[in-house]
Amino acid sequence: MSAEKLLEIRGLYKNFGSLKVLKGVSCDIARGEKVVIIGASGSGKSTMLRCMNLLENPTFGEIWLEGRLLTPVDPYLHNDIIRASRTYRRLSAREGADDEALIKKIRAEDLLHERNEGRDYAALMRRFYGDNYMDTDSARARIGMVFQHFNLFNNLTVMENLTLAPVRLKRKTKEEAEEKGHELLKRIGLDDKADVYPSTLSGGQKQRVAIVRSLAMDPQVILFDEPTSALDPEMVGEVLELMKALADAGMTMCVVTHEMGFAREVADRVLFMADGTILESGTPAEVFDSPKNPRTRQFLEAVL
Amino acid sequence: MESLGYSLLIALGAVVIGFIIGVAMAVIRISPKTNPVMRALDRFAVLYITVIRGTPTLVQLLILYNSVLVSFKSMSTNLLVPIIAFGINSGAYMAEIIRSGICSIDVGQMEAGRSLGLSWLTTMRRVIIPQAIKVVVPAMFNEIIILVKETSVVSYIVLKVGSRQKYDLLGMAEKQGLATPACYLAFLFTAAALYLAVVMLLTFVQHHIERKLKKNER
DSSP, X not given: XXXXXXXXXXXXXXXXXXXXXXXXXXXXXXXXXXXXEEEXXXXXHHHHHHHHTTSSOOSEEEEEETTEEOSOXXXXXXXXXXXXXXXXXXXXXXXXXXXXXXXXHHHHHTOOOGGGSOHHHHHXXXXXXXXXXXXXXXXXXXXXXXXXXXXXXXXXXXXXXXXXXXXXXXXXXXXXXXXXXXXXXHHTTOGGGTTSOGGGSOHHXXXXXXXXXXXXXXXXXXXXXXXXXXXXXXXXXXHHHXXXXXXXXXXXEEEEOSOHHHHHHXXXXXXXXXXXXXXXXXXXXXXXXXXXXXXXXXXXXXXX | OHHHHHHHHHHHHHHXXXXXXXXXXXXXXXXXXXXXXXXXXXXXXXXXXXXXXXXXXXXXXXXXHHTTTHHHHTSSOOTHHHHHHHHHHHHHHHHHHHHHHHHTSOHHHXXXXXXXXXXXXXXXXXXXXXXXXXXXXXXXXXXHHHHHHHGGGGGGSOEEETTEEEOOHHXXXXXXXXXXGGGHHHHHHHHHHHHHHHHHHHHHHHHHHHHHHHHHHO
16 A cells, blocks of 8 residues: 555445445545545435545445555455455365456355354454554544534534544644634634634534634545535635635545536546446546546536 | 422432433433443343333332332431432433433534544533533423422331431421311412422523523524
């Protein structure tokens, strides 16, 4: 795993009961990269974003942040783990097929079951996990998230919203956090609102505060889940402006949005999702101007 | 007047115990059941709430008085018996009230807390419960009012303070009524009026708190 990749999603599946929402999604996000995910509702784009900071637990697949594993080990993604399994040895002795074909077969037919495997296999899984994992709360502290419905803490003032997590998680003292808080609020022109409660703010103001709340944790990457979809039209602009400013400052961002103008202007890479898979991936020019997949073309015609 | 004091003391103690039990049980009921310990605690909470809500307060008081709390009963001051009994009783109702409050808070609040790296418990304590408390103030006062009146059930047991027998509000009315049967009704009406006065005072406090909490948001 090269240091270049900040966030890595490998073979992600997510089922809600019998509903298969993600069907094997893989993608990397490099440090400083801005990735915009587009697609129709129900295509799995929000679910994928929510899996990235484990608000949803992936059914299969792995997520890596800065070379550390956030999810349990998915044995099918690691050939050496498959090779260490009893199933592999048994099939190899019986069928004697070559390595690659065996691995492919085990993966495709979901043949690894922890109960059937030996102690070596379990130890390997444990060792692999132990060597690589990052616990969920530390991961989330490094991954900012901005929600469609802002989700500011209603019982806390704007300033308390910004300082709660950094202070509770001992990233900063109360004084440092408040100093940083004022600095962030000045940046969005809302320093005079530091001591009011979120219910007095407009939608656009709430979302801008929510964005700087995630910044207060000095995240490595920020995930945006349809950040402008719940806003009145006249407030969309101010939020997009702030996001552009963040992008220009070099923040790594992953944005699920219906704002195609924003995607075209800011994205380094646009992903088009449909039916729980990434159908198309490329620069904004590639995806918007000459989409290869007919589904992409259809979608773009409908929204543009 | 002294008897009114005992009634209120018992109610106050029970509210405090009930509230602590209620918050704890509500949090246990609502928490994600990820490990066996939490599942066991949850089953205990369900059992507790079912049994307490399913049996009469008087029966609970008498059972506790005559068995579990028998060592408190024999102490020279046995006020702890009704306080604990009513506390345990009220805790079950408060647990459900607080749980309903927690459930009414948008899941986005918890998600926001978790997405910042805060633990489930920290988010619960700092964000969810303060908001839930606000929602449940009316239902909570309902429970407190019921509790104040229900303390009249202690007239079934012998209250002792410093080895001397004491009476709660209803107990005192009964005692006076036995002494002067002609005025029995008058004593009962006096007790009723005093309960009513306390409840009206509580209602006033409730409205005051509601107003204050509302102002906090603006």
